[in-house]
Amino acid sequence: MQGIEKTLIRRMNDLADPSCLDLGLGELRFLTPRAILDHVKENLDGWKLGYTPNEGYAELRRLIAEKSHFPVTPDRICVTVGAQEAILAVLMVTVDRGDEVLVPDPGFPAYASLVRLAGGEPRGYPLRPEAGFRLQADDVLAAVTARTKAVVLNSPNNPTGAVYGESELRALADGLRDASVLTISDEVYREISFGAPPASIASVADFGGRCAVIDSFSKSFCMTGWRIGWCAVPAELVKPLASFHQLSVTCAPAISQRAAIHALKGAADEERRRNVETLRVRRDLALKCLKEHTDLEPLLPEGAFYVFVNVAAKRVPHGGSLEIALNLLAKEKVVTIPGIAFGERGEGWLRLSFAAEPEAIEEGIKRIGRFLAG
């Protein structure tokens, strides 16, 4: 547990007060869809609310498998306490002391912390701004060593909003086919994309049974607080994963599992589509405001709800990304997440969340422009 500290994301949020404009949000602020809330209220009295099967209700695992974008059987699926527990569980049953796990840089900081927690050593592989931060198979393959046990992918990506290209994922799958390296594909933002459905390495022919796919209902159905996610793992990991999961949390919450069943039956699909459209409008608003009020050149977010902007040119007067973010908070009361929170290669960038209300996006970016010009 040594060396695992509060993330910069958490620290930035702790520094904020309610009067701040919050462009640091890591979750949607939409309500959980009405159909799901109503379903819970109508059925709560009739549900058994004792322990569920450790790996989740059979019906839920069957629905997850059925709706999946890659071929998977229900027995390979374990329902977890959000994606977070799923990533930890997969790492715990994969990583031995001293093993290396490749994680994206920039990338979600919990990956590196979870690898350390599991006894392994995280090693960053580069995501490059010149490639729109999309995965480049060669960069991953070049980082693989004899000690590499797993590679973490994340598309749509946090913090960049990038969606990885199908041909690069296929190239990576081909490159890893003969290696005993587990691919861990974190797809929690999968349902929030603004173009074609995101490609996934799990959909590459004959590869779906070889990778661990992580997903959750948190982002797709606005259910972060319900703590409900899942992972699909290769057959040989099913038993150890179930053991870890049982020991660490017993099972995912019963009510949340019931709600997830209802969600997967399509009850909230229309509301979910509307939410994605709302996010598209907010994304476009953020881009428009960045153009109007700043001279920053943002990446076009293809998915998730973040726009990653390069503030490196602003360093001389303003310092690194952390100093910029701290000053923005102190002087303009705008919460952003400094790129350094996501790894060395995030330095020089800021993550702005467009999960915020339009007014906050507009006024927040206006203040960012004022601050950077000042």
Place this chain on the structure above:
Amino acid sequence: MQGIEKTLIRRMNDLADPSCLDLGLGELRFLTPRAILDHVKENLDGWKLGYTPNEGYAELRRLIAEKSHFPVTPDRICVTVGAQEAILAVLMVTVDRGDEVLVPDPGFPAYASLVRLAGGEPRGYPLRPEAGFRLQADDVLAAVTARTKAVVLNSPNNPTGAVYGESELRALADGLRDASVLTISDEVYREISFGAPPASIASVADFGGRCAVIDSFSKSFCMTGWRIGWCAVPAELVKPLASFHQLSVTCAPAISQRAAIHALKGAADEERRRNVETLRVRRDLALKCLKEHTDLEPLLPEGAFYVFVNVAAKRVPHGGSLEIALNLLAKEKVVTIPGIAFGERGEGWLRLSFAAEPEAIEEGIKRIGRFLAG
């Protein structure tokens, strides 16, 4: 993760079919109290269901501290995904590779598995039938070595139903006062006791700040499937524990935390009292049936919902406790948990649960008597 296998408890339950009489139950079958269900239904629409603070809602932590039987401040409390996550989290931030943790034998088998998961080595300390399986301080103190990092206590006890005596707990606290050994007091059955409120080592003067107390709403409020528990830890463990908790599950489920707040405000106290009275009646029924239908001499359960019976004299014709339990299941369709599931010193015993319906208790014990006589 090596060596962590499906527990015998789980295996026995997996072998059972719905036509079996289930005296293997590890949870109450009472409904979650009406007041809690109604509260959720009435308020669900108004609650924010996003991430809660990692350590739990401030109001919940305050209420837990206020209602606690030992002096504790809210900042020392972390709300967890049931007691299971709490025990894992405490062990993860306490145990280094190779450390020893003393666990009760017989005792809840997850303790040893969780110690191994955290990288430590479990060592059993004896709970002795001649002392009614109540803690004997000298037995624990004699087992402490330079490598001992923690001692797990569990009162009321699973599987024996024993409640530990106050003087022995005080003697243990005195013996450990100068040692750098963490006491982990698992009190999940605390509210289910049939005599005076159970003593706790956390209530021994000046000791509450030195031990980790584990509790949950699962047994006390019939909320196993809600996955909501908590731990109180010494000040120096607060930060590492919060880090582990955030990394592994982010936070406990929001709805369950809201329900727990309502429970602690007293809304379900009357129903809880009735449940304990129902369990007392069932306990007495189980004891009466054991007297009538068998020649076994059960221990009087002072808490929890288990009666531990010595079947050692039956070994010659019937084999060990596992063989007896398997044969009981195969021939009489009665689920029991073999004592060996709880450690070497559980061998020769069977755990019968009186969480079952009275009819199942009566008929199940009748069949046990028939089987053992046959």
